[in-house]
Amino acid sequence: MKPYWVVFGARFRALLQYRAAALAGVGTQLFWGVVRMMIFAAFYRSSTAPQPMTYPEVVTYIWLGQAMLLLVIFRADPDVKTMIDTGSVAYELARPLDLYTLWFFRALASRTAPVVLRIVPVLLFAGLLLGLQPPDSPLCALLWVVSTAAAAFLSAALSTLLTVSLLWTLAGEGINRMMFGLIWFLSGIVIPLPLFPDWLQPVLNFLPFRGLLDTPFRIYMNHIPTDRALLAIGHQLAWTVVFVILGRAILGVGKRRLVVQGG
Amino acid sequence: MAAAGKRNRVQIRGAGVLADGFFLYGRYVRTSLKAQMQYRASFLMLTMGTFITTAAEFLGIWALFDRFSQLQGWSLPEVALLYGMAHISFSLSEALGRGFDVFPGMVKNGDFDRVLLRPRNTALQIAAKEVDLLRLGRLTQGVLVVGWALWTVKVDWTFPHVLLLIVSVLSGACLFIGLFVLQATLSFWTIESLEIANTLTYGGVETAQFPLEIYHHWFRRFFTFIVPLACLNYFPSLTLLGRPVPDGFPSYFPWMAPGICLAFLLLALGVWQFGVRHYHSTGS
Amino acid sequence: MPQIVVENLVKKFRVAERAPGMWGALRGVVRRRYRDVYALGGVSFSLEPGELVGYIGPNGAGKSTTVKILAGILVPDSGRCEVLGRVPWKQRVEHVRRIGVVFGQRTQLWWDLPAIESFELLRDVYRVDRSRYREKLDELVALLNLQPLLDVPVRQLSLGQRMRCDLTASLLHSPPLLFLDEPTIGLDAVTKLAVRDFVKKLNRERGVTVILTTHDMDDIEALCDRVVVIGEGKILCDGTLEELRTRVTTERWLTVDLLDENGSIEDPDVDVVSREGHRVRLRFDPERVSTADLVARIAANHPIHDLFVENPPIEEIIARLYGERDS
Numbered sequence: 097m098k099p100y101w102v103v104f105g106a107r108f109r110a111l112l113q114y115r116a117a118a119l120a121g122v123g124t125q126l127f128w129g130v131v132r133m134m135i136f137a138a139f140y141r142s143s144t145a146p147q148p149m150t151y152p153e154v155v156t157y158i159w160l161g162q163a164m165l166l167l168v169i170f171r172a173d174p175d176v177k178t179m180i181d182t183g184s185v186a187y188e189l190a191r192p193l194d195l196y197t198l199w200f201f202r203a204l205a206s207r208t209a210p211v212v213l214r215i216v217p218v219l220l221f222a223g224l225l226l227g228l229q230p231p232d233s234p235l236c237a238l239l240w241v242v243s244t245a246a247a248a249f250l251s252a253a254l255s256t257l258l259t260v261s262l263l264w265t266l267a268g269e270g271i272n273r274m275m276f277g278l279i280w281f282l283s284g285i286v287i288p289l290p291l292f293p294d295w296l297q298p299v300l301n302f303l304p305f306r307g308l309l310d311t312p313f314r315i316y317m318n319h320i321p322t323d324r325a326l327l328a329i330g331h332q333l334a335w336t337v338v339f340v341i342l343g344r345a346i347l348g349v350g351k352r353r354l355v356v357q358g359g
Numbered sequence: 360m361a362a363a364g365k366r367n368r369v370q371i372r373g374a375g376v377l378a379d380g381f382f383l384y385g386r387y388v389r390t391s392l393k394a395q396m397q398y399r400a401s402f403l404m405l406t407m408g409t410f411i412t413t414a415a416e417f418l419g420i421w422a423l424f425d426r427f428s429q430l431q432g433w434s435l436p437e438v439a440l441l442y443g444m445a446h447i448s449f450s451l452s453e454a455l456g457r458g459f460d461v462f463p464g465m466v467k468n469g470d471f472d473r474v475l476l477r478p479r480n481t482a483l484q485i486a487a488k489e490v491d492l493l494r495l496g497r498l499t500q501g502v503l504v505v506g507w508a509l510w511t512v513k514v515d516w517t518f519p520h521v522l523l524l525i526v527s528v529l530s531g532a533c534l535f536i537g538l539f540v541l542q543a544t545l546s547f548w549t550i551e552s553l554e555i556a557n558t559l560t561y562g563g564v565e566t567a568q569f570p571l572e573i574y575h576h577w578f579r580r581f582f583t584f585i586v587p588l589a590c591l592n593y594f595p596s597l598t599l600l601g602r603p604v605p606d607g608f609p610s611y612f613p614w615m616a617p618g619i620c621l622a623f624l625l626l627a628l629g630v631w632q633f634g635v636r637h638y639h640s641t642g643s
Numbered sequence: 644m645p646q647i648v649v650e651n652l653v654k655k656f657r658v659a660e661r662a663p664g665m666w667g668a669l670r671g672v673v674r675r676r677y678r679d680v681y682a683l684g685g686v687s688f689s690l691e692p693g694e695l696v697g698y699i700g701p702n703g704a705g706k707s708t709t710v711k712i713l714a715g716i717l718v719p720d721s722g723r724c725e726v727l728g729r730v731p732w733k734q735r736v737e738h739v740r741r742i743g744v745v746f747g748q749r750t751q752l753w754w755d756l757p758a759i760e761s762f763e764l765l766r767d768v769y770r771v772d773r774s775r776y777r778e779k780l781d782e783l784v785a786l787l788n789l790q791p792l793l794d795v796p797v798r799q800l801s802l803g804q805r806m807r808c809d810l811t812a813s814l815l816h817s818p819p820l821l822f823l824d825e826p827t828i829g830l831d832a833v834t835k836l837a838v839r840d841f842v843k844k845l846n847r848e849r850g851v852t853v854i855l856t857t858h859d860m861d862d863i864e865a866l867c868d869r870v871v872v873i874g875e876g877k878i879l880c881d882g883t884l885e886e887l888r889t890r891v892t893t894e895r896w897l898t899v900d901l902l903d904e905n906g907s908i909e910d911p912d913v914d915v916v917s918r919e920g921h922r923v924r925l926r927f928d929p930e931r932v933s934t935a936d937l938v939a940r941i942a943a944n945h946p947i948h949d950l951f952v953e954n955p956p957i958e959e960i961i962a963r964l965y966g967e968r969d970s
Binding site for chain 2: 656711714715716717718732735736737739740742744746749751753756760764767768769770
């Protein structure tokens with residue numbers, strides 16, 4: 097297991113280098129959050145009908161989303177893409193490490209390092225000035241942390257799946273593009289999932305994507321009561337396992353295909 | 360006499376250079392399309408993909424209107440007009456300015472040196488390098504939405520209004536291209552600048568989807584005067600929808616709006632030149 | 644009238660320092676340290692039209708920095724530079740129109756398209772007159788045997804084929820000055836010879852000035868009348884190959900093939916450089932003992948099969964030159 101953690105550490109450290117990006121990123125996220133706040137404020141002003149979420153809850157949801165944004169930005173590992181394009185992915189295959197696990201840990205580092213850089217300033221700013229509410233209870237907070245960790249693994253599994261699909265260059269790129277938009281939208285980052293039409297809720301509850309942001313946030317706000325939280329976390333983990341199995345299977349096929357095709 | 364002759368020659372040379380630039384751009388475009396046409400299957404898939412994802416966005420807005428029924432006095436079809444215009448402009452800019460979008464990668468592996476080794480304007484080369492047909496997905500969606508909006512809402516269709524709609528959309532594309540250019544210019548200074556650019560481009564589209572008046576006043580000012588997103592679709596649509604212009608703005612302001620977008624692009628190109636000069640002194 | 648004049652070029656770069664380990668990385672987030680690296684510390688030389696110059700030096704010595712400045716891509720911190728009567732970075736478009744550049748490691752052709760399409764696009768970029776283009780293309784295609792390759796997408800070409808196409812692409816606009824940066828790297832022996840042959844012809848028959856940056860000493864020996872050696876940002880040597888040799892050492896090498904594998908050469912005026920089975924390489928100083936005397940002595944005192952005298956290989960010379968610099 098050690099070499100994989102070394103890979104994780106190396107990539108993590110490499111990503112911490114990008115301070116300018118992190119700073120810009122924090123600025124970006126504050127901007128996005130404020131825009132969304134204003135849009136929802138205008139909607140809530142325009143109607144008195146009762147809604148599944150109150151406006152303060154929406155604000156909290158939005159800011160948690162901004163802090164965790166990088167869990168949702170899906171691109172397949174760009175370095176791997178370059179490797180595949182230039183053919184040097186052959187070197188990866190020759191290494192004495194399991195390729196899937198290698199890519200998984202890289203993906204994990206790519207998701208977590210940028211978040212680490214940004215989560216503190218964003219939450220601080222949002223908490224002090226912009227209306228982010230604290231967690232509903234210490235238990236909520238704890239479960240939230242657990243759920244966020246599960247979300248990180250889910251995110252890594254999903255993006256590794258996308259990376260693996262790149263081995264089918266053209267089809268893979270197509271899938272990547274489609275999936276990015278879909279995942280983005282269905283994770284709750286644009287519109288909180290509870291605000292989607294009621295008839296859509298069962299579908300959203302089944303799909304894995306709520307596990308990226310929606311689940312941890314609703315645990316935080318006690319929207320998902322603590323007794324049901326573990327079930328929700330289980331949902332995240334179950335889908336993670338599904339994606340890992342799928343990813344490994346597809347990679348197996350992909351590897352064989354690569355070897356046959358040559359460069 | 361001689362001075363006039365010289366001036367004429369300079370003007371002709373200037374026009375010649377411009378025409379020549381367009382011709383070269385066209386050449387590059389043809390080349391790029393040929394290269395992309397090789398991958399027909401993926402082209403279809405990717406187009407569908409972008410159509411689906413952008414359509415999903417609009418459905419999201421529809422869902423919100425379903426719950427809230429109106430947005431500060433704007434109905435869904437009216438917002439749809441804003442939405443459609445923004446997305447059409449953006450997709451046009453994505454198609455034409457994609458070269459700038461992928462520019463950071465170019466600097467990273469030193470390909471910009473080759474651009475400098477060619478006796479042509481650098482911005483032209485970058486813009487022409489990649490013309491992205493795939494934006495058809497978003498474009499189609501935008502057109503459909505605008506079509507539906509205009510069919511549902513009562514618009515006074517005079518010739519000037521039609522012209523305003525078309526020119527606004529085109530100059531809106533110029534605005535977004537300008538943003539892409541600024542984003543690309545950043546990569547002269549730092550390698551990983553991808554995200555901040557997305558604030559103003561993708562973030563800009565999202566912001567422009569909704570009427571400007573729902574935002575705080577400092578926000579409105581920023582997007583009217585600094586990054587004139589409002590001039591892209593908000594102001595022109597005020598005229599098209601017969602809505603009053605906000606206080607402090609002359610009534611003819613919507614007609615000036617497209618010009619402001621164009622000016623933004625020209626400014627962005629100036630910043631680009633500054634960035635190129637910086638590259639000259641630091642290498643890659 | 645020199646075609647290129649370079650005087651006291653200085654160029655420094657700021658490099659970010661990265662502290663090792665996780666703690667260092669986190670600290671680096673808050674405060675970053677930089678140091679100045681002098682790529683060029685006062686480089687001067689000049690070139691007449693029609694010269695074929697080899698520009699050599701270890702990695703990081705400043706070769707590509709010099710070439711970039713001469714090409715107009717980079718602006719030096721101080722110093723004077725004039726190429727074809729212009730300051731390269733001040734008049735980029737006009738300057739670039741009159742030079743050709745080939746990078747051994749990166750192609751300037753469009754990856755997905757047949758080579759011929761790249762050529763046509765470049766014709767338009769450089770605004771070459773159509774008939775002139777046709778003439779030039781036919782000439783280059785004939786010289787480099789490109790006919791079967793023209794319609795093949797560039798990504799399907801072998802390295803050697805691509806290099807020949809890159810050479811063509813760089814000459815379509817008939818530049819009087821050509822920069823070749825590692826042109827033979829990674830090429831097979833046959834293509835190397837073809838490229839060398841081509842460059843020689845280009846220089847001798849068409850009078851194209853060539854600056855060749857390379858690590859391959861065979862290229863240098865085959866092509867260059869003049870060699871400029873750069874190390875750590877300074878010119879170490881500028882002259883003919885022969886001058887370079889004698890500057891470093893006057894010694895000669897004597898290679899002897901012994902009859903008896905177990906035999907050895909003993910002589911006060913020689914040092915053994917290397918030994919492989921029958922073959923012994925020796926070095927001696929012709930200023931201390933005349934070559935003729937030494938050869939006669941060795942042949943008389945040892946049972947030998949064959950012997951020959953040569954100059955030390957150029958790699959040896961260069962290595963010593965760098966070593967000199969270090970000490």
